[in-house]
Amino acid sequence: MADTNRGVVYMGPGTVEVQTTDYPSFVLRDGPGVHPDSVGRECNHGVILRIVSTNICGSDQHMVRGRTTAPEGLILGHEITGEVIERGRDVEYIDEGDLVSVPFNIACGRCRNCKERKTGICLNTNPARPGAAYGYVDMGGWPGGQARYVMVPYADFNCLKFRDKEQALAKILDLTMLSDIFPTGYHGCVTAGVTTGSTVYIAGGGPVGLAAAHGAQLLGAAVVIVGDLIPERLAQAKSFGCETIDVSRGDPGEQIEQLLGVPEVDCGVDAVGFEARGHGEHASEELPATVLNSLMGLTRAGGALGIPGLYVTGDPGAHTDAAKEGSLSIRIGLGWAKSHVFTTGQCPVMRYNRELMEAILGDRCQIARAVNATVITLDDAPQGYRDFDRGAAKKFVLDPNGLIPA
Structure with a gap:
């Protein structure tokens, strides 16, 4: 029975x-x-x-x-x-x-x-x-x-x-x-072009953002920077060797320049998605295109954006009619001018799960x-x-x- x-x-x-x-x-x-x-x-x-x-x-x-x-x-x-x-x-x-x-x-x-x-x-x-x-x-x-x-x-x-x-x-x-989350965060980094020596900015310090950060380390990134509004999440990112940015303090690019000497990174990862909030004085406002536009601004020309953060075609709680059907004010012209590559959509988990399993069992990572x-x-x-x-x-x-x- x-x-x-x-x-x-x-x-x-x-x-x-x-x-x-x-x-x-x-x-x-x-x-x-x-x-x-x-x-x-x-x-x-x-x-x-x-x-x-x-x-x-x-x-x-x-x-x-x-x-x-x-x-x-x-x-x-x-x-x-x-x-x-x-x-x-x-x-x-x-x-x-x-x-x-x-x-x-x-x-x-x-x-x-x-x-x-x-x-x-x-x-x-x-x-x-x-x-x-x-x-x-x-x-x-x-x-x-x-x-x-x-x-x-x-x-x-x-x-x-x-x-x-x-x-x-x-x-x-x-x-x-x-x-x-481990394959999803890793996929965000792979599609953003993270490799040995890369500088990486990960927007969002929730579980997927933290998984992306650890994935970037596994891929050999030189510097991994995590941005978020919540101090507890930033502290968690610091606990395993990430640099952090409190986006409530203002533009991430300025803070990245303080860390790297230049206001840009090689690779950008969006681990936030459609419920994104603004930066600085707008940190309490929901501005769903903020992360995508910010990443285009601070990712170097010729770089790539991995976008594992979720975007939906139906959002009844959105603040505008356009956003309710997934239409956002994205600065696509900026991304075009900088020859950015964008990768969106669900992570194809099977593309990564076996190799990440071996990394875990071989004590190469502690996700x-x-x-x-x-x-x-x-x-x-x-x-x-x-x-x-x-x-x-x-x-x-x-x-x-x-x-x-x-």
Whole structure:
């Protein structure tokens, strides 16, 4: 008999609750956000996981703040690590008992984009548009993983197996970051051109910004600068060797010049997204184009901007009609004049997660320390969301089944 499932449910702007939810099956049921064409979809290529660790993400927070069109009743959570307890009849290479990391992108492995390693925009897993994810608005309605159990489709393709279960459990707070923020931050740096000797400015000191900063260090950057408004987050960035800028004090370029001797960097990373605030005297105002325009100003001519920060096509809480549909006043002429390269969109997690796993297991990085991984129970998730919303310099890791070693 199936065990009781419980999950974190979005109840409307500002509210999440932990509720009893359906135990997962290999058929996609009707529910919040599920596209009608997907109802009844058979997933015999999937596995059911007992969740070992699942994390609260800044992208979840956008939904909980009411800044997306997320439907009420959605089970949240797209950062998933778990143990396989049941596999569908068509799964060949993943076995019961395996401990696996699950990319937040749900990918079929069969379409043109998946075959080109663009797994963030799979063409088959979401009838509404390219790209699917667990527990996320407009991403197919797949139930999320901030729960005790979840179903993962296309398991042979999507699951990254840890070859040594005991070793993986000992490093679970690092390995849990492979499902999203570590590859996402790293992707921001790779697409910004970070390499040996680079100077890098990362806008945003939340978990993705801190992951990007650690990723830049792993890539060999000479100087990594993190900008934010919240002192606690700046202190966390300093704790692992980053320079910091308090953007409430004014223009980042002037502060960068004080650090580097020039008001520009080689590489710019936007780890803030569409809820950006202004600089200096405008720090209390929401100005969603601020970060992109600032990065164009302070990234050298011929440089690149990695943009892992989230931008949406529907923002009911925006302050202008244009911003409500994702139209921002971006100085594209400046970026054009400086021959900047822009890379946007979801990180294709599978492009990076295996190599980052090896870096973690080989003790080449300490991502959990960098993002201040903090374990809480499933029942504490609502408080975790409130603390995160207040700017806590922590990456909250949920332990739904009490499986994370003390």
